[in-house]
Amino acid sequence: MTDIPLEAFRSPGLARSIAREIAAVAPDRPVTVMHVCGTHEHAIARAGIRALLPAGVRLIAGPGCPVCVCPARDVDLAMEAARREGVVLATFGDMMRVPASVGSFERLRAEGADIRVVYSPADAVRIARENPGREVVFMAVGFETTAAPIAAALASDPPLNFSVIPSLRLIPPALRFLLGKPGGRVDAFLLPGHVSVVIGRAGYRFLEVEGGAPAAIAGFEPVDILLALHDLLGRIFRGEGGPVGNLYGRVVREEGNPRAREIMDAVFAPADVAWRGIGSIPASGLVLRRALEGLDAARKLGLRGNPGAIDVRPGCECHRVILGEVEPEDCALFGGPCTPRSPVGPCMVSSEGTCRARHEYRRIPG
Amino acid sequence: MCLAIPMRIVERAGTDAVAESGGVRKNVRLDLVDAAVGEYVLIHAGYAIERVEEAEALETLDLIRRVYEAGTGEASDR
Numbered sequence: 279m280t281d282i283p284l285e286a287f288r289s290p291g292l293a294r295s296i297a298r299e300i301a302a303v304a305p306d307r308p309v310t311v312m313h314v315c316g317t318h319e320h321a322i323a324r325a326g327i328r329a330l331l332p333a334g335v336r337l338i339a340g341p342g343c344p345v346c347v348c349p350a351r352d353v354d355l356a357m358e359a360a361r362r363e364g365v366v367l368a369t370f371g372d373m374m375r376v377p378a379s380v381g382s383f384e385r386l387r388a389e390g391a392d393i394r395v396v397y398s399p400a401d402a403v404r405i406a407r408e409n410p411g412r413e414v415v416f417m418a419v420g421f422e423t424t425a426a427p428i429a430a431a432l433a434s435d436p437p438l439n440f441s442v443i444p445s446l447r448l449i450p451p452a453l454r455f456l457l458g459k460p461g462g463r464v465d466a467f468l469l470p471g472h473v474s475v476v477i478g479r480a481g482y483r484f485l486e487v488e489g490g491a492p493a494a495i496a497g498f499e500p501v502d503i504l505l506a507l508h509d510l511l512g513r514i515f516r517g518e519g520g521p522v523g524n525l526y527g528r529v530v531r532e533e534g535n536p537r538a539r540e541i542m543d544a545v546f547a548p549a550d551v552a553w554r555g556i557g558s559i560p561a562s563g564l565v566l567r568r569a570l571e572g573l574d575a576a577r578k579l580g581l582r583g584n585p586g587a588i589d590v591r592p593g594c595e596c597h598r599v600i601l602g603e604v605e606p607e608d609c610a611l612f613g614g615p616c617t618p619r620s621p622v623g624p625c626m627v628s629s630e631g632t633c634r635a636r637h638e639y640r641r642i643p644g
Numbered sequence: 645m646c647l648a649i650p651m652r653i654v655e656r657a658g659t660d661a662v663a664e665s666g667g668v669r670k671n672v673r674l675d676l677v678d679a680a681v682g683e684y685v686l687i688h689a690g691y692a693i694e695r696v697e698e699a700e701a702l703e704t705l706d707l708i709r710r711v712y713e714a715g716t717g718e719a720s721d722r
Contacts, residue, residue: 295712398690427691430675528701
């Protein structure tokens with residue numbers, strides 16, 4: 279049994295060598311590269327990748343944090359469920375402090391609601407099995423990466439006292455939306471490695487056909503990210519679009535993970551859904567297929583929902599930060615009234631939110 | 645949220661398995677990926693979502709070392 283030397287992808291020496299080559303190919307005009315993945319933002323902020331890039335290269339964060347784009351309406355719905363007698367709300371930890379229209383899961387739990395943090399959808403199903411007298415509602419938030427495990431959990435005969443609030447989002451429709459949006463031209467996309475594990479390089483063929491922008495799939499170690507940036511900046515420099523690059527071949531296959539997509543397809547259907555502060559994007563979300571509607575918590579519990587849900591609180595620029603229109607530091611609330619301890623917008627909540635990542639790893643002046 | 649980590653399968657019974665990384669063991673599910681004991685898989689939210697291909701990993705590293713560390717300038721022409 280050999281060890282795969284994965285730690286090499288974290289090698290500072292290798293990272294510096296690649297950064298030198300990036301400086302050699304970077305175009306001499308200002309260039310904007312957008313990533314669409316919270317895990318990328320966290321990795322980029324932590325490793326200080328931006329400081330390794332030439333001055334003209336802007337690396338910005340797009341709408342890649344599932345917690346940040348989850349509409350307040352969905353959070354409100356989960357809160358309504360959690361207030362019901364006998365209900366246990368199971369959620370990923372990232373969601374705990376996300377602002378609902380009023381309050382958050384964390385505040386509701388402090389008021390006595392039974393809200394439990396789980397690491398896996400399988401844990402939520404287990405809680406349901408262990409508590410047959412309670413209704414266990416799972417807040418199903420995530421992109422393709424997370425939709426696959428959630429689909430697997432829903433497909434493996436969960437008990438009758440288990441239901442979900444689906445708030446799943448898809449990356450390719452968001453990229454299409456970004457390309458079609460006027461203003462704020464993005465020169466290239468750094469594509470999310472773990473979404474790509476599920477959908478494959480093939481999932482982005484439309485970027486080649488529609489000739490949007492050069493794009494490359496990247497992993498999450500500093501070396502992975504720099505390799506992809508080198509590929510992208512080189513292509514911009516040479517004026518080539520070219521095929522979507524795959525710089526994360528150790529886990530991303532051409533066709534992705536077909537078994538995962540089969541299970542997702544059996545459980546979910548695409549639907550037009552809202553992204554927090556952005557609005558509706560066509561076919562950008564997943565809802566339960568009709569045969570599985572019995573698992574829909576809203577239907578099962580007769581939840582009313584909140585038609586007046588508030589996505590954006592006064593002064594918060596989160597929705598513009600996730601479109602790459604402004605930097606977190608441009609927001610008047612950043613670091614003042616809005617901090618990880620008392621977030622105003624969802625981008626300051628999750629460790630993957632752009633504002634939170636930027637706040638945590640900001641350079642101390644002097 | 646899309647954080648996933650490579651771990652090695654050390655035990656398996658059907659779609660239930662135990663994976664290990666850096667001395668930490670976790671119960672994981674193999675509904676989405678078929679993997680044998682000894683293989684590396686990428687774990688996300690308690691599920692293996694893909695196998696990590698050793699040959700690909702080694703090839704990428706080898707390429708990086710040849711192109712970038714040798715300082716041949718070859719990379720600039722790519």
